[in-house]
Amino acid sequence: xxxxxxxxxxxxxxxxxxxxxxxxxxxxxxxxxxxxxxxxxxxxxxxxxxxxxxxxxxxxxxxxxxxxxxxxxxxxxxxxxxxxxxxxxxxxxxxxxxxxxxxxxxxxxxxxxxxxxxxxxxxxxxxxxxxxxxxxxxxxxxxxxxxxxxxxxxxxxxxxxxxxxxxxxxxxxxxxxxxxxxxxxxxxxxxxxxxxxxxxxxxxxxxxxxxxxxxxxxxxxxxxxxxxxxxxxxxxxxxxxxxxxxxxxxxxxxxxxxxxxxxxxxxxxxxxxxxxxxxxxxxxxxxxxxxxxxxxxxxxxxxxxxxxxxxxxxxxxxxxxxxxxxxxxxxxxxxxxxxxxxxxxxxxxxxxxxxxxxxxxxxxxxxxxxxxxxxxxxxxxxx
Amino acid sequence: xxxxxxxxxxxxxxxxxxxxxxxxxxxxxxxxxxxxxxxxxxxxxxxxxxxxxxxxxxxxxxxxxxxxxxxxxxxxxxxxxxxxxxxxxxxxxxxxxxxxxxxxxxxxxxxxxxxxxxxxxxxxxxxxxxxxxxxxxxxxxxxxxxxxxxxxxxxxxxxxxxxxxxxxxxxxxxxxxxxxxxxxxxxxxxxxxxxxxxxxxxxxxxxxxxxxxxxxxxxxxxxxxxxxxxxxxxxxxxxxxxxxxxxxxxxxxxxxxxxxxxxxxxxxxxxxxxxxxxxxxxxxxxxxxxxxxxxxxxxxxxxxxxxxxxxxxxxxxxxxxxxxxxxxxxxxxxxxxxxxxx
Numbered sequence: 152x153x154x155x156x157x158x159x160x161x162x163x164x165x166x167x168x169x170x171x172x173x174x175x176x177x178x179x180x181x182x183x184x185x186x187x188x189x190x191x192x193x194x195x196x197x198x199x200x201x202x203x204x205x206x207x208x209x210x211x212x213x214x215x216x217x218x219x220x221x222x223x224x225x226x227x228x229x230x231x232x233x234x235x236x237x238x239x240x241x242x243x244x245x246x247x248x249x250x251x252x253x254x255x256x257x258x259x260x261x262x263x264x265x266x267x268x269x270x271x272x273x274x275x276x277x278x279x280x281x282x283x284x285x286x287x288x289x290x291x292x293x294x295x296x297x298x299x300x301x302x303x304x305x306x307x308x309x310x311x312x313x314x315x316x317x318x319x320x321x322x323x324x325x326x327x328x329x330x331x332x333x334x335x336x337x338x339x340x341x342x343x344x345x346x347x348x349x350x351x352x353x354x355x356x357x358x359x360x361x362x363x364x365x366x367x368x369x370x371x372x373x374x375x376x377x378x379x380x381x382x383x384x385x386x387x388x389x390x391x392x393x394x395x396x397x398x399x400x401x402x403x404x405x406x407x408x409x410x411x412x413x414x415x416x417x418x419x420x421x422x423x424x425x426x427x428x429x430x431x432x433x434x435x436x437x438x439x440x441x442x443x444x445x446x447x448x449x450x451x452x453x454x455x456x457x458x459x460x461x462x463x464x465x466x467x468x469x470x471x472x473x474x475x476x477x478x479x480x481x482x483x484x485x486x487x488x489x490x491x492x493x494x495x496x497x498x499x500x501x502x503x504x505x506x507x508x509x510x511x512x513x514x515x516x517x518x519x520x521x522x523x524x525x526x527x528x529x530x531x532x533x534x
Numbered sequence: 535x536x537x538x539x540x541x542x543x544x545x546x547x548x549x550x551x552x553x554x555x556x557x558x559x560x561x562x563x564x565x566x567x568x569x570x571x572x573x574x575x576x577x578x579x580x581x582x583x584x585x586x587x588x589x590x591x592x593x594x595x596x597x598x599x600x601x602x603x604x605x606x607x608x609x610x611x612x613x614x615x616x617x618x619x620x621x622x623x624x625x626x627x628x629x630x631x632x633x634x635x636x637x638x639x640x641x642x643x644x645x646x647x648x649x650x651x652x653x654x655x656x657x658x659x660x661x662x663x664x665x666x667x668x669x670x671x672x673x674x675x676x677x678x679x680x681x682x683x684x685x686x687x688x689x690x691x692x693x694x695x696x697x698x699x700x701x702x703x704x705x706x707x708x709x710x711x712x713x714x715x716x717x718x719x720x721x722x723x724x725x726x727x728x729x730x731x732x733x734x735x736x737x738x739x740x741x742x743x744x745x746x747x748x749x750x751x752x753x754x755x756x757x758x759x760x761x762x763x764x765x766x767x768x769x770x771x772x773x774x775x776x777x778x779x780x781x782x783x784x785x786x787x788x789x790x791x792x793x794x795x796x797x798x799x800x801x802x803x804x805x806x807x808x809x810x811x812x813x814x815x816x817x818x819x820x821x822x823x824x825x826x827x828x829x830x831x832x833x834x835x836x837x838x839x840x841x842x843x844x845x846x847x848x849x850x851x852x853x854x855x856x857x858x859x860x861x862x863x864x865x866x867x868x869x870x871x872x873x874x875x876x
Binding site for chain 2: 158162163166167169170173174176177178180181183184187196198199200203330331332334335337338339342344346347350352353354355356357358359360361362363364365366367368369370371372400401403404405407408411436437440461464465467468471472482485486498501502505508509512513515516517520523524527528
């Protein structure tokens with residue numbers, strides 16, 4: 152950096168302090184609910200921040216971590232994360248059959264997750280429990296920590312059902328909207344016609360629509376669909392209200408404008424000469440798409456898939472209005488806690504549920520940070 | 535690309551959008567002029583209670599819905615009512631009465647106008663904040679050491695990626711009656727503070743939440759834009775004796791202008807749909823938004839009825855706002871397209 156652009160110390164300090172302040176604000180609410188969710192209700196809503204962090208009441212109830220627990224836990228965590236970034240990729244590539252690398256990653260990630268849970272929550276407590284017994288003062292609990300709220304939320308309140316529903320809905324949304332959107336995005340990127348332009352503009356208008364407007368359109372039809380469809384489908388006609396696959400269709404459609412805009416901008420980055428060369432060699436448009444474009448389009452598709460995932464996962468409005476209680480996904484289900492929230496225990500359980508919903512997103516950012524950033528900038532920088 | 539091939543590529547996506555976006559819009563438009571009600575009939579009911587010597591019998595006329603004998607459901611009729619649902623939502627008579635009597639603030643007691651006021655104010659207040667904070671973070675990160683940038687971007691993405699309802703809840707829990715920040719504020723000021731007892735404090739928290747949630751998005755885009763600033767222009771500005779602020783004002787901001795417009799447009803669209811905050815902060819008693827109003831009409835009331843017509847009317851009114859919002863940018867895009875992008 153030249154002398155002219157060098158910055159005075161005061162500016163550097165100011166800019167650094169601002170950045171630190173922003174990071175604190177950005178992370179604080181999320182970190183804080185994570186801390187609250189593992190304390191007994193009295194600690195979670197204690198007036199002093201120190202009490203919330205150390206959790207004296209939780210410790211008094213016999214739930215706590217000793218110094219040894221903490222050191223051991225951190226060590227296992229460190230090695231687990233390091234191993235995931237150094238050895239796991241190699242193993243996945245070695246053991247997955249050629250051409251199925253994506254599947255290999257899915258299996259690898261699932262196996263890794265299972266192994267981690269087994270070691271961290273299965274083996275580790277036994278080891279550290281034994282060590283705590285021997286070491287005396289070092290083994291005495293110093294940090295209050297309890298998992299009772301998570302047990303209550305996932306066990307008694309059967310949050311895993313909501314989790315399964317969320318997974319079904321988001322998996323459906325991601326798969327279908329990518330399949331449909333990739334084709335459309337490719338078509339739009341390679342066609343310079345006025346029609347393509349108008350389709351994109353209409354998609355932009357659709358993107359701006361409030362979702363409640365659309366849901367107001369669906370509801371009467373969905374509730375009465377069994378009778379409306381009877382002349383066509385006979386007795387098989389379903390009531391669409393409350394069906395997860397109907398929600399998937401709705402969310403895919405709502406997501407389509409965004410998906411095709413984003414994929415179009417990715418496809419525009421792939422040189423058109425590539426498929427023109429394939430066309431010269433005698434491929435049809437579909438063959439060119441399948442053989443030439445598909446192998447190179449995955450970064451864009453993965454990025455767009457991430458945003459589709461977020462839409463399906465984060466949605467409250469559509470799922471709250473169109474799904475009934477037994478098919479409820481996680482986010483609307485948490486609203487059920489509000490109505491019950493009478494004691495502080497209920498409140499902390501709601502906090503634990505909220506943290507459970509956030510945890511997968513946290514992992515997502517950790518693994519896919521680069522793709523998310525490239526997705527955010529893809530549409531914007533090119534204008 | 536031939537039209538037929540183009541159609542095969544775009545067809546599935548177009549079909550989904552027509553079926554699940556365009557068709558519902560038309561359906562909402564029609565519904566907003568209709569009202570569907572159960573058909574009522576008046577029947578004479580004789581009820582007898584045991585009494586001394588003889589039974590005491592009373593006959594009364596009751597209004598009950600007619601039940602269809604085949605399906606077992608109540609029979610309904612649908613009638614065209616013109617602008618009745620719009621009138622119910624807008625309540626213009628009360629508005630004129632309020633203006634006539636000079637108490638203009640009474641208008642904000644009516645749900646629709648209350649929601650409109652909040653939605654517009656929310657959009658206008660958060661827009662400059664998001665652009666400003668986003669730009670500030672981008673400049674600061676650009677200044678920071680290389681090894682710091684990755685972790686800072688990671689932390690910054692968290693508020694953006696978190697489920698909106700959960701994000702607003704996490705801030706709600708910090709400020710709820712015995713939340714940690716309320717307790718701290720109370721200790722500092724020595725006063726009893728209730729953040730969720732009056733509208734303006736809730737609104738402040740909502741503005742804060744939205745800036746917290748969207749500023750990372752602006753930051754990432756500005757940060758990418760900053761990487762492409764022309765260093766030659768910047769250096770010539772330095773040679774010409776431009777101060778740090780002048781360089782920001784005359785070189786960097788003009789370079790980022792297209793991005794600022796892009797973010798403003800996206801932000802306008804998203805803010806106009808403000809909804810999740812109302813759920814997360816549970817503010818429906820004090821602060822509501824247009825989209826929440828439609829949601830509320832669609833939620834079954836205690837008797838299990840949904841006010842579909844009123845929801846449709848309020849949805850159409852929300853739509854009008856979107857059209858007004860988009861007219862200017864769309865005209866611009868059209869002119870650019872005509873101006874010869876090809």
